[in-house]
Amino acid sequence: MKKEFDSAIRELVSHNDDYRKPREDLGYAVVKSDHPLYYAVVKNIPFILQEELKKQNLYNIDSIDVKGSTGDGKVGECYWIALLDKRITTSPTEGMYVVLLFDASLEYLYLSIASGTENLSLSKIKQQTELRRQHFKSHIDKFSSYSEFYTEDIFLGSLPRAKKFAASSCLHKAYKVESLDFEELINDICLLNDLFYEYVYEQYMNESYSLQAINTTETLNFQTNTGIDPKKYASLRKEKEKRDKVTGDKAEELIVNREKQLLESFGEPGLAKKVEWVSQQKDGLGYDISSFFPSGAAKYIEVKGSKFWVYQFTYYISKNELDVAGVLRDSYVLCLVSNIGSTDKDEINIKEIIDPVGKINITPLNYVGKHSMND
């Protein structure tokens, strides 16, 4: 794959001048589907990426189409190859996606998270992107594996469309095209893809949901193209729930093992054997793990997990869990596990809160309604 990719990139660079040569009768270059550059950008590279990412088991790859273009009709100033999730968008004019953007001179390639710009003015795009950049910046600042990603402006070309592409880019990593490393790129795509879905699940789905609601009042049709089709929303939502479950289980498993290790290190192998992952068998106890303090006192642990590193850990806690915590007091431990997705175990951040009632900051989110039907 690496060989094919490298030769496709060479093909791309060597044929660029020829491809961009204006047609004499028209005064501008026209897309030629039998040209080697077209083949590289539209067919070959997307195919290689799709195959390799499938092999790497990229998250959600089965819903993703890798699609490339040099423009339709007229040759575009910058070529792009996008990873389009069918449930979010099928075209880079709409929605949000991970994308490879070549600059006009083919000197640099940018791996980026960008959004559709069709029908949006440059200023609107900048406005929208600014908020997203802030969100991503707080993430990459705190997370070492994203240290080569930046949220600053990029330059793709001088024409309006290129400016729009650049303006919609939320964060990027730049590569010199001539020294592009395939494996590094694939790794980075996987990394950015995870972040992309994190954003989709946590932010974008909410953004588009509220926009969708506003749009029904027929005022804001200029922003319809940022929204996910509500019919496809359900599928993404299920995906999110599934992911949350995996994250939760992983966090609980981690804590079970950690408890056993801790007790053994305190010279209590007997207690270590009695640590139980109770939520695997029973629901509604109000805690996930029954363990012990080194003193031998019972320790009931409720685990909350987050896949990524977070400044502010947000979690959902049920009334039942709070009630149980209120009864068990010092025996009840709320355990927050952040950065489960990290491959480096040392980067996983664990915080224990003993007797959490009164110590934690909570906001009611669900209510039970009652009304007499006899009035």
Added chain:
DNA sequence: GGTATCCCGCACCGATTACT
């Protein structure tokens, strides 16, 4: 007077329809 925005025609593409 420079820039952002709108509108337009051209070219491509895939799907559908019409024709042999």
Added chain:
DNA sequence: AGTAATCGGTGCGGGATACC
């Protein structure tokens, strides 16, 4: 059944226009 014509949708740059 196979192929040709057609059509709607879409993405591009350019020119006209609006706006500071």
